[in-house]
Amino acid sequence: MQNLSLLLVLTIGCGLAAQAGGSDLQGCRQLADPAERLACYDRLADAGLPAPEELFGLDAQTNEQRLRRELGIAAPAVLEDTAAEVRRTADGKLDIRLASGQRWVQSDTLALKIAAGDTVVIRPAALGSYLLQRNGVGRSIRVRRVDSRAP
Numbered sequence: 328m329q330n331l332s333l334l335l336v337l338t339i340g341c342g343l344a345a346q347a348g349g350s351d352l353q354g355c356r357q358l359a360d361p362a363e364r365l366a367c368y369d370r371l372a373d374a375g376l377p378a379p380e381e382l383f384g385l386d387a388q389t390n391e392q393r394l395r396r397e398l399g400i401a402a403p404a405v406l407e408d409t410a411a412e413v414r415r416t417a418d419g420k421l422d423i424r425l426a427s428g429q430r431w432v433q434s435d436t437l438a439l440k441i442a443a444g445d446t447v448v449i450r451p452a453a454l455g456s457y458l459l460q461r462n463g464v465g466r467s468i469r470v471r472r473v474d475s476r477a478p
Contacts, residue, residue, distance in 0.1 A: 406449040407463065413441050421468065423447065423459070430474035431459060439468045 355367035377397065382390045395402060408425040416422050420433035421441060431449065433439075434456070441447065441461050448463035449470065458467040 404450075408447060408449075410441055410443055410445045410447050413443055413445075421470075423470070428474065429472060431457075431470040432473050433459075433468050434471050435469040437466065437468050439466055 351367075351371055355364055355371065358364040358367055377393070382393070385393070394400075406429075408427050408429070410423050411426045412424040414422045416432065420436070421439065422433075423431045423441065425431070425447070439459075439461065445461050446463070447459055447461055449457050449459045450467075452458045452469065457470050457472070459470045460467040
Protein backbone atom coordinates (compact mmCIF):
# COMPACT_ATOMS: atom_id res chain seq x y z
CA MET A 328 0.00 0.00 0.00
CA GLN A 329 2.85 2.40 0.84
CA ASN A 330 4.45 1.70 -2.54
CA LEU A 331 1.10 2.24 -4.27
CA SER A 332 0.66 5.59 -2.51
CA LEU A 333 4.14 6.70 -3.52
CA LEU A 334 3.51 5.53 -7.08
CA LEU A 335 0.27 7.53 -7.21
CA VAL A 336 2.04 10.64 -5.92
CA LEU A 337 4.80 10.33 -8.51
CA THR A 338 2.50 9.44 -11.40
CA ILE A 339 -0.01 12.20 -10.79
CA GLY A 340 2.75 14.65 -9.88
CA CYS A 341 4.58 14.05 -13.14
CA GLY A 342 1.32 14.41 -15.03
CA LEU A 343 0.64 17.68 -13.25
CA ALA A 344 4.11 18.96 -14.01
CA ALA A 345 3.66 18.05 -17.65
CA GLN A 346 0.22 19.75 -17.80
CA ALA A 347 0.89 22.82 -15.69
CA GLY A 348 4.44 23.58 -16.68
CA GLY A 349 5.12 22.04 -20.03
CA SER A 350 7.71 24.70 -20.74
CA ASP A 351 9.28 24.16 -17.29
CA LEU A 352 9.51 20.45 -17.98
CA GLN A 353 11.12 21.19 -21.33
CA GLY A 354 13.54 23.50 -19.57
CA CYS A 355 14.55 20.69 -17.20
CA ARG A 356 15.13 18.33 -20.12
CA GLN A 357 17.48 20.80 -21.76
CA LEU A 358 19.82 21.09 -18.75
CA ALA A 359 23.09 19.32 -19.55
CA ASP A 360 24.33 18.86 -15.98
CA PRO A 361 22.65 15.79 -14.41
CA ALA A 362 22.59 17.31 -10.90
CA GLU A 363 20.95 20.52 -12.15
CA ARG A 364 18.46 18.53 -14.24
CA LEU A 365 17.52 16.36 -11.23
CA ALA A 366 17.12 19.42 -9.01
CA CYS A 367 14.87 21.00 -11.65
CA TYR A 368 12.68 17.86 -11.83
CA ASP A 369 12.56 17.73 -8.02
CA ARG A 370 11.27 21.32 -7.89
CA LEU A 371 8.51 20.46 -10.37
CA ALA A 372 7.56 17.24 -8.56
CA ASP A 373 7.43 18.91 -5.13
CA ALA A 374 5.06 21.65 -6.21
CA GLY A 375 1.88 21.19 -4.19
CA LEU A 376 2.13 17.45 -3.57
CA PRO A 377 1.27 15.90 -0.21
CA ALA A 378 4.02 13.98 1.53
CA PRO A 379 3.79 10.19 1.10
CA GLU A 380 3.34 9.92 4.89
CA GLU A 381 0.07 11.86 4.58
CA LEU A 382 -1.25 9.19 2.22
CA PHE A 383 0.05 6.18 4.12
CA GLY A 384 -2.66 3.75 5.21
CA LEU A 385 -5.37 5.16 2.98
CA ASP A 386 -6.85 2.97 0.28
CA ALA A 387 -5.83 3.62 -3.33
CA GLN A 388 -9.19 5.13 -4.32
CA THR A 389 -9.10 7.63 -1.44
CA ASN A 390 -5.51 8.55 -2.32
CA GLU A 391 -6.36 9.04 -5.97
CA GLN A 392 -9.39 11.21 -5.16
CA ARG A 393 -7.37 13.34 -2.75
CA LEU A 394 -4.49 13.79 -5.17
CA ARG A 395 -6.80 14.64 -8.04
CA ARG A 396 -8.65 17.18 -5.87
CA GLU A 397 -5.47 18.81 -4.54
CA LEU A 398 -3.83 18.95 -7.96
CA GLY A 399 -6.96 20.03 -9.80
CA ILE A 400 -6.95 17.06 -12.16
CA ALA A 401 -10.45 15.92 -13.09
CA ALA A 402 -11.10 12.33 -14.11
CA PRO A 403 -12.61 12.15 -17.60
CA ALA A 404 -16.32 11.31 -17.74
CA VAL A 405 -15.85 9.02 -20.75
CA LEU A 406 -12.94 7.57 -22.70
CA GLU A 407 -13.08 7.48 -26.48
CA ASP A 408 -10.27 5.60 -28.22
CA THR A 409 -9.52 3.25 -31.09
CA ALA A 410 -9.27 -0.51 -30.68
CA ALA A 411 -5.72 -1.33 -31.82
CA GLU A 412 -5.96 -5.08 -31.21
CA VAL A 413 -8.91 -7.32 -30.39
CA ARG A 414 -8.47 -10.91 -29.21
CA ARG A 415 -10.57 -13.55 -27.48
CA THR A 416 -9.57 -15.02 -24.13
CA ALA A 417 -9.66 -18.77 -23.49
CA ASP A 418 -13.21 -18.44 -22.19
CA GLY A 419 -14.35 -16.46 -25.26
CA LYS A 420 -14.38 -12.96 -23.75
CA LEU A 421 -13.00 -9.94 -25.58
CA ASP A 422 -9.51 -8.67 -24.76
CA ILE A 423 -9.11 -5.20 -26.26
CA ARG A 424 -5.89 -3.16 -26.47
CA LEU A 425 -6.55 0.49 -27.26
CA ALA A 426 -4.37 2.81 -29.31
CA SER A 427 -3.46 4.60 -26.04
CA GLY A 428 -1.97 1.35 -24.70
CA GLN A 429 -4.76 0.64 -22.22
CA ARG A 430 -6.02 -2.94 -22.10
CA TRP A 431 -9.62 -3.82 -21.24
CA VAL A 432 -11.09 -7.31 -20.81
CA GLN A 433 -14.77 -8.18 -21.01
CA SER A 434 -16.27 -9.21 -17.67
CA ASP A 435 -19.75 -10.26 -18.80
CA THR A 436 -20.86 -12.78 -21.44
CA LEU A 437 -22.81 -10.58 -23.86
CA ALA A 438 -21.95 -10.67 -27.56
CA LEU A 439 -20.45 -7.59 -29.23
CA LYS A 440 -18.61 -7.38 -32.53
CA ILE A 441 -15.49 -5.24 -32.32
CA ALA A 442 -12.56 -5.21 -34.72
CA ALA A 443 -9.22 -3.44 -34.74
CA GLY A 444 -9.76 0.09 -35.99
CA ASP A 445 -13.22 0.47 -34.44
CA THR A 446 -13.84 3.47 -32.20
CA VAL A 447 -14.86 2.47 -28.68
CA VAL A 448 -16.39 4.53 -25.89
CA ILE A 449 -15.96 3.45 -22.27
CA ARG A 450 -18.20 4.92 -19.55
CA PRO A 451 -18.33 4.42 -15.80
CA ALA A 452 -21.26 2.26 -14.68
CA ALA A 453 -22.68 1.08 -11.35
CA LEU A 454 -20.53 -0.22 -8.50
CA GLY A 455 -17.21 0.81 -10.02
CA SER A 456 -17.69 -1.10 -13.26
CA TYR A 457 -17.33 0.19 -16.83
CA LEU A 458 -19.36 -0.24 -20.02
CA LEU A 459 -17.78 -0.35 -23.49
CA GLN A 460 -19.69 0.46 -26.68
CA ARG A 461 -18.53 0.30 -30.28
CA ASN A 462 -18.79 3.78 -31.83
CA GLY A 463 -20.59 4.94 -28.65
CA VAL A 464 -23.99 3.58 -29.70
CA GLY A 465 -25.95 0.36 -29.44
CA ARG A 466 -25.18 -2.61 -27.24
CA SER A 467 -22.56 -2.33 -24.53
CA ILE A 468 -20.49 -4.87 -22.63
CA ARG A 469 -19.09 -4.69 -19.12
CA VAL A 470 -15.27 -4.43 -19.05
CA ARG A 471 -12.44 -4.03 -16.56
CA ARG A 472 -9.04 -2.44 -17.09
CA VAL A 473 -6.16 -4.87 -16.72
CA ASP A 474 -3.00 -3.12 -17.94
CA SER A 475 -0.25 -2.08 -15.56
CA ARG A 476 -0.94 1.63 -16.12
CA ALA A 477 -4.38 1.37 -14.52
CA PRO A 478 -5.00 4.03 -11.90
